[in-house]
Amino acid sequence: MRRFTNGPALSLILSASLLLGACSQTPQPVAATPPGGTGSLVASADECRTFEQNPVVVSRIDFRTQRDWLDIVKTFEPVGGSLEEGFVLLDVGKADFERLRVTGLTRGWTVQIDARETQRHSASLKNPLGALSINGYSCYRTVEETYTSAQNLAAQYPNLASWSSFGSSWLKTKGRGGYDMNVLKLTNRSVTGTKPRLLITASIHAREYTPAELATRFAEYLLANYGRDADVTWMLDTQEVWLVLQSNPDGRKKAEAGASWRKNANDTQACGNGLFGADLNRNFNYAWGTGGSSTDPCNETYRGVGAASEPETQNLQTLIRDAFPDSRGPARTDAAPASTPGVYIDIHSYSKLVLWPWGDTSTVAPNGAALQSLGRKLAYFNGYTPSSPSACTPPAAPRTTSRTGSWASRRTPSSWATPSSSRAAPSPARSSRRTRPPCCTPCVWPAHRTSWAAARTA
Ligand SMILES: [Zn+2]
Missing domain, CATH: 3.40.630.10 (Zn peptidases)
Incomplete structure (x- = not known):
């Protein structure tokens, strides 16, 4: 994700790390508006709890331009999303989530955890193996x-x-x-x-x-x-x-x-x-x-x-x-x-x-x-x-x-x-x-x- 960071964004990485890195110690909503930033940096109590329970989350990024979309999909292969509707879903760890949120400040993106998709992703890892058909996707051959x-x-x-x-x-x-x-x-x-x-x-x-x-x-x-x-x-x-x-x-x-x-x-x-x-x-x-x-x-x-x-x-x-x-x-x-x-x-x-x-x-x-x-x-x-x-x-x-x-x-x-x-x-x-x-x-x-x-x- 370093490819998205420029000078101003780089200076914000530490801020994001401090905010999100404190999740386990301070599970309370935290908000800050970085100098020169275009939005607020928020690590909510819900996000903290989600990261405690799920090392990998599904994050939704609402972006602004086709170039934003190209930059994102060339680094992270989305698990879902729509260029036409202006969002992608990515399965990311905490470090990538932090960097996406920091980059989002300078690029005008909204970066959030998609709780429903995160739950689906987490549950999928616990499914038993060995199925002989693809549940819900019968049009694709096994x-x-x-x-x-x-x-x-x-x-x-x-x-x-x-x-x-x-x-x-x-x-x-x-x-x-x-x-x-x-x-x-x-x-x-x-x-x-x-x-x-x-x-x-x-x-x-x-x-x-x-x-x-x-x-x-x-x-x-x-x-x-x-x-x-x-x-x-x-x-x-x-x-x-x-x-x-x-x-x-x-x-x-x-x-x-x-x-x-x-x-x-x-x-x-x-x-x-x-x-x-x-x-x-x-x-x-x-x-x-x-x-x-x-x-x-x-x-x-x-x-x-x-x-x-x-x-x-x-x-x-x-x-x-x-x-x-x-x-x-x-x-x-x-x-x-x-x-x-x-x-x-x-x-x-x-x-x-x-x-x-x-x-x-x-x-x-x-x-x-x-x-x-x-x-x-x-x-x-x-x-x-x-x-x-x-x-x-x-x-x-x-x-x-x-x-x-x-x-x-x-x-x-x-x-x-x-x-x-x-x-x-x-x-x-x-x-x-x-x-x-x-x-x-x-x-x-x-x-x-x-x-x-x-x-x-x-
Ligand atoms: Zn692929």
Whole structure:
């Protein structure tokens, strides 16, 4: 959250820490108006009690501008909210809550604890695991249902589809259940020769249900329309589409059981708040540990004990290497040849952004113009906001590092992260507010199908 603090805000951090830090000793309402501030800084008795009972709370931030929204969602992936309605919901610890409130003073934000969502989040961590369906979200397939669908596609279209393991999840490596990590590869095998590849990874963050379902429907659409639709037929004749439908199956299973779960299921390091595990999207070995992640094993953005320490990350890195032979030189500034084929897209939910590398610096990435051009093209089709992750943040601010897109961009000039969500759901009052909007996928899907298919021309 340091990226939001400037000089005046920095001077207020101590004030906020003193006010909120005194919660356990002085559970009485405290109010102050900082010099030059635009609002009051309040730590109420209710907030103090909430932090005593919940190390992680759901905070609601009402912001003012689209830039505010971009700055927030690039640091914290919201668990809900609406750009149109001007608010986001974030699950944050006390330190982040304090900093958000301080930053809010200079940016005109209102930062509050959402008691109802906090209670829901806390209760979700106590749910028993092992559910075989997603309660309340029947339109999203479970890990097992996703895998069964993919197996069936491979059986139904043996000349167009294959479904294979490329490694094991953390739990499986420990002999504690878990899953294979599988990739669904689509292409017309009758047309031989080297073909460019589109690789899509989905739902690396466990509670983001939508990406896995979108990727599965993309596969079903391509296979059902081969031989019927000229674009689809051309695409599978001349290219390969690799889909990792469930990039974090262990964590996903915890989320499907009702937990608001983001990380993998690595419980090597115990956490009093129950939020163990590593954030796989902060664990990739490029620029690991240089900012935008946490060293606290109980934090939602915990980067892991080392670069690519998690088996899921190692598996994905190996798969990406397999998909895209390295075409760049060793230097960070080395560009890939313009003729380098291939596109990599990592799908998240929810922010309505199309992002491209770099994520850890404001420096334009090699092949930056081409990345921007294709990112804008994708955004044209799905109506999202195109941006490099660092485009709307202060120049000296820390960035988010060791993510999938930046890692993959070391190998190919075309890598994106596209946080997805509903943009025209039938029930906006609900569907626009949650990471897992109920049954919005039929509404989201057509826009993404067109957008992803547009990547074929890259
Ligand atoms: Zn995510």
